[in-house]
Amino acid sequence: MKYLSEYQDGDVARGLVQRIRATATRRWVLMEVCGGQTHTIVRQGIDELIDGAVELIHGPGCPVCVTPLEQIDRALHLAARPDVIFTSFGDMLRVPGSTIDLQQVRAQGGDVRVVYSPLDAVELARRHPTREVVFFAVGFETTAPANAMAVWRARQLGLTNFSLLVSHVTVPPAMTAILESADNRVQAFLAAGHVCTVMGWWEYESLAARYRVPIVVTGFEPLDILEGILLAVRQLEEGRHVVENQYVRAVRRDGNRPAQDLVLKVFRLIDRQWRGIGPIPGSGLGLRDEFAGFDAERKFALGDIRATEPALCRAGDVLRGKLKPFECPAFGRECTPERPLGAPMVSSEGTCAAYYNYGRARAPASGDH
């Protein structure tokens, strides 16, 4: 299967690792933005291969992880209503709210269903006219077009029993927030390739120039990530700071214009709360007023639901790259994938789960076994 295996070739990987090591004259600090990239890095042991030449800080780009606690509580509240069919991507089902998670709501009688596309939720609404179908619209720019399309389609069909519980966030404001923070250590970014398939990279050009930070649009296979790291290290060594595109097979500068247009027709930029990080101005998407009827928060008057994060969970520090998961006192003790305190321990893209599942900090010393 060339389109996958050729991006995992061991010989090419070793060559890239050597070139990264040969190029770096000091230990550079890079952040991969996307949780999918974190997953590949830890799963394949890439951080260990380049340790010494590059430190990788894992970014906040896991949509499950940054969805605020109170939004999860709103989801739990809706899912428990007898008139509601609550639909979600599978990842969200085990994310703990203040009390329980969606799987437990389902066990207690809630109608919670995993779907693979928001359009499947629209179809459910069409087939069940007497029920309210709510889709949990989480994610970055990658999932926004499909969610916009779902609302568009529901309006076309004249459905009044379909709505989104929206928790959409966007990448550039989060990168800005990281660069603006007083204790920022990030010297270059690997930008999230799949976000850029939709949005392109023109948004990042001003960021790279203003903060003098190299940004490399990077894919998700091991060789993509190693090549992205090499390009970033080269820029750092040469004192350049531009946007480069490693993920040429999928990303163009302008991105996918029709998808962007649809997103802007349905959503508008709003301030959003990021779990563990706090509010970031203009970092989220909310439904436009003309689509208010499809907004579950307005439809079901959920504004009163508020929540506070568990004090023990240091997810915010992990998401900002200030703490490696195993440095958290709760990691592997009070907080495991079976009983997660915070979302990064739940999602397969979550940094804590990646470290736990792939045995980092429990793993035998690499190389000699």
Add this chain to the structure above:
Amino acid sequence: MRGVLQLRARARPGERGSLTSTASPANGPACPVPQSTYAHVQLGHGSGGKLSAALLRERFLPRFDNPALAELGDGAVIEALAGRIVVSTDTFVVAPLEFPGGNIGTLAVHGTLNDLAMMGAVPRCLTAGFVLEEGLPFDVLDRVLEAMSGAARAAGVPIVAGDTKVVERGKADGMFVNTTGIGVLRDDFRPGPRGGRPGDAVLVSGPIGRHGMAVMAAREDLRFQSTITSDTAALAPLVELLRDRVGRAVHALRDPTRGGVASALNELAQAAGVGVELEDHALPVPEAVAAACAVLGLDPLYVANEGILLALVSPEASEPALTALRSHPLGAGAARIGTVVAEHRGLVTLKTRVGGSRIVDMLPGDQLPRIC
């Protein structure tokens, strides 16, 4: 009286369509038994009354015909078995009931036979219990029973006792099947879960991930098309080959069903107090499985299999064991995927293609497809 009413009812369509159609078998005059006219399982089929008796007589007994079952007693009488006996039971739930490569019936027979085979036992007989949901189409039930009888016959193992219950619509997912198997151990061949020793080769008898992905592809809500078929198969022939060629050098056997290769190897590592080191590049993952897993965000190591086995064999027996497995069509894709080590006891590690290393842990629950 019932017969009279039926004759009247049948007469009407016959008259109307007399110029163009012939009566279907269901309308023919030969069979006065009412359930023949049902297309779906009714609650009455579990009543213990005439409908139940007819269900048994018409659909179950002809397919599972054997002397012990034919007695129709409250239990099956079988001859005394010499040696130590192995009993294994398993309950099967799968949605959809039918999928490319098999159905719940094939699984129910192969699954329990394979559990016996992994113990090194020779299977002697099976029992089968059915929970049918009201409304289950009879044509589905017929195909499931046909598959069960075919699988049992091919393995040479009779289904000697059975039971059928019907529950109200909505209280079961079409049908559930339980099978129990009885087998006999042999003195010279005792692969057990605790048998793994440092240095052992880790072998797999064929490509991984086929069953789980075939079932996922068959689900309505996924709508991805694939050519993946379930690997469901009885593994006894492979076990016999291993026993004949390398015998006691086989230290442990396990069929990696639910939880996949990763979970099965974790269990073997923990049971024997050893570590397992896998090589990513050696794992036989079919292209279609790898592609489907990549799209859905799943790891083939955790996807269910129903027709492959894992064997821990002493190092010098590794090649002869592979040759033995590959001599059978079921084992054509056999491969060595790793080694048992004395280090990191109870843990499975994997060397990645790019030269890194990681732990392959057990999952807390089902694999959940990720968002993007």
